[in-house]
Amino acid sequence: MDLLVDRLDASIASNFRNKLIEIIKDGNTLIVLNLTNVTFVDSSGLGSIVSCLKTLGAKGDLTLCCIDERIMSMFRLTRMDRVFKIFNTEGEAIKNISHLTRL
Amino acid sequence: MLEKRIKLIIDSNLEDVQMVSNAINRLCTLGPLTDLEIFHIELAVVESVNNVIEHAYNNERGHEVEIIFTLYANRVTLDVCDMGMTMDDKLKNRIEKSPLEFDPTELNMLPERGLGLAIIHEVMDDVAYSSCHDKNTLTLTKRFIVHDTRR
Numbered sequence: 533m534d535l536l537v538d539r540l541d542a543s544i545a546s547n548f549r550n551k552l553i554e555i556i557k558d559g560n561t562l563i564v565l566n567l568t569n570v571t572f573v574d575s576s577g578l579g580s581i582v583s584c585l586k587t588l589g590a591k592g593d594l595t596l597c598c599i600d601e602r603i604m605s606m607f608r609l610t611r612m613d614r615v616f617k618i619f620n621t622e623g624e625a626i627k628n629i630s631h632l633t634r635l
Numbered sequence: 636m637l638e639k640r641i642k643l644i645i646d647s648n649l650e651d652v653q654m655v656s657n658a659i660n661r662l663c664t665l666g667p668l669t670d671l672e673i674f675h676i677e678l679a680v681v682e683s684v685n686n687v688i689e690h691a692y693n694n695e696r697g698h699e700v701e702i703i704f705t706l707y708a709n710r711v712t713l714d715v716c717d718m719g720m721t722m723d724d725k726l727k728n729r730i731e732k733s734p735l736e737f738d739p740t741e742l743n744m745l746p747e748r749g750l751g752l753a754i755i756h757e758v759m760d761d762v763a764y765s766s767c768h769d770k771n772t773l774t775l776t777k778r779f780i781v782h783d784t785r786r
Contacts, residue, residue, distance in 0.1 A: 541656075542685045543649040572656065572682050575750035583747045590742075602674040609757050610750055614739035 534566045541579030549580035553587050561592025564625040568598040573606055582612070593617070597625035639665065641708040647688045647698040647719075655702055656681050659713070662704050666711050667779055675758035676711065676777055682751035683715040683773050690772060691719030710760075710778040721766045722773075 533555075534549040540548060556563070565581070567573075585594045597619040599607070607613040643658055645651040663673040682702055692698045703714040717784045734746045735753050756762055761776035 533681065539653060541649075541652065541658075542689070543652065560695065572677075572681075574678065574685065575748075575754055579747040579750065582745050586742055586745060586747070587764075602671060605671060605674070606678065609738070609754055611735050611739065615745060 533563060534568065536571055538569055539572045540570055540580070541572060541574045542576035544564045545574075545576035545580040548577070548631075549583050552580070552584045556584065556587050556592070561588055562587070563592070563594045564622060564629055565594060565602065566598050566625075567595050567596060567600070568625050570603060571600060573603050575610070577608060578606065578612060582615070585616070593629055595619060595625045595629050597622050638693055639667075641704050643702045643704070645684070645700050645702075646696055647692040647694075647700055647717075648696045648747065649685065649694075652681055652684050652688070653682055655700075659702070659704060662706070663711065666696045666706050667781060668711070668777070672777065672779075676713070676775075679755045679758050679775050680713055681756050682779065683713075683775065686751055686773075687715060687717040687771075690722065693720070697717045701736075709781055710776055712777075715773045715775070717771050718769055719771065721771055722764060 535613055542587060553554065563584075579592070581596075590603065593618040599618060604613070604618070607616070607618070617625075619628065641662065643655055645655055656677055660673055660677045663676050668676070680702065684702065687700050688694060698717070698719060701714075701716040703716070705712045733753055734749045737744055737746055739745075755775065757776045760778050761774070763774045765772050765774075
């Protein structure tokens with residue numbers, strides 16, 4: 533899933549979270565979030581991604597890819613780099629998450 | 636170097652925060668800061684303004700949020716001011732028990748909210764809060780080293 537917005541911030545975090553949870557509830561439990569276009573994430577935006585990961589729980593997985601180095605620093609600052617599986621490319625992320633379908 | 640100062644004012648509307656965010660990013664390029672330091676300052680200001688809108692003004696539009704950017708010879712300061720509710724002790728004390736101290740394997744315990752102040756403290760050198768005559772001010776300071784290139 534490509535995020536087409538350039539900012540994931542407090543002004544859209546709640547809508548983003550609700551949309552993604554809708555997608556999860558429709559049965560999509562293995563999600564790769566491609567952040568290529570995203571140049572800014574604040575704590576509300578980050579919280580919305582965490583919320584989706586918690587909604588998935590043990591039933592699925594949410595991995596991230598193509599994160600700008602500045603946004604990556606935000607993940608490190610908040611220790612969220614220890615929570616999410618983060619890949620440089622979408623291909624690597626899809627390959628990783630594909631393993632889960634075979635388990 | 637004489638200090639340089641500019642005041643930005645926006646409405647207490649989360650959709651207007653991006654204007655401050657972009658402006659602060661550009662203003663920071665006036666100082667000898669790296670791209671990452673500028674991004675962190677921008678992030679700290681956004682978190683501060685979001686906190687004002689969400690907590691001081693309870694997400695109510697129609698109030699002013701004032702951001703004063705000052706560039707000194709050895710530091711940049713940002714005063715984020717509001718005339719709303721004072722930051723309560725509960726919020727201030729959150730930082731004493733950092734929300735960043737969590738177990739990454741405990742999915743249900745991961746923090747979804749309340750990271751803003753912790754981020755501000757992580758990226759800025761000094762953070763001070765004051766309330767005077769109904770005006771609340773959060774002052775963020777980032778210091779930098781000035782390299783004298785004169786021979």
